[in-house]
Amino acid sequence: MKRNIENIDQKLESIRGSYELQCGDSFTDKIFEKIDAHKSNGNNYKTGLVVLLVLVALNLSSIYIILSNKKNNELKRSNSLQTMIDVYSLNSYSNNMKLQFKGFNTEVKNSRQSE
């Protein structure tokens, strides 16, 4: 069996050139068909990618609009709350002033009466 191992080179050389495969007639046409199919797949892929990107952009912009609306509403609410607080504190201040003035008037009246 050692002979088999030593004859590897000869064996391989005997395989070489012992056959010559020929491509079929439709070989070249099949290549062009595959190239065109690859191209159209590539174009479909590009179109799909563009559509996907547009959808993502639309989604992102709608999310941005929703968030900014929410922020605006919160801002408006906080502004109106502040106004309410301001009005309330102004009212209470003026009431307080009125009370103080009333008290002052009474004191003046009382002192006049005692005189």
Place this chain on the structure above:
Amino acid sequence: MKNKPDWITKLKLGDRDTFREFVEEYKNKVLNTCYNFVRNVHDAEDVSQEVFIEIFNSIHKFKNNSQIGTWVYRITVSKCLDFLRKKNQKKRKVQILSIFGIKDFEHEIESQAPQTPAEILESDDQTQIILSQIGKLPDNQRAALTLNKLENLSIREIAEILQTSETAVESLLQRAKANLKKKLSKIFDS
């Protein structure tokens, strides 16, 4: 084969008629090289078509400082090795599936495919064993041995195709032969 200067320019412009001429010129050479790697005519034809599609798509990467033939060989070898890697992965998957009693019908059909004259020639037991053992060598050793012994290319040509030095190719060939002898002695001695 020498580069035809206007061919390359036209190919780079995507000229279909020139590409058709180019395919006609190289198709049998590429088919036979693929067959020397994959050892199945149908697979060799499929891989050859993939080679030409790759050439059509990446011709702009070709630099005129090398021979177009060498570049074609480089793409062919790389496509063949890719194909064999995928085929081996598929085989492993089938083996795993068979452990669980699941049959892969695609693989069954492939194994029943009719033999071509070239395949019948290989039905000689010894040749079959040698070729099957070459298939088990590491990719670079397998490529070097196939190109040298079956394609009859010189060390310099193989070095250009594999993009390595001539010394590296010589050492690849020596290791490939040593490995092959080891594998064959195990089979023949048992």
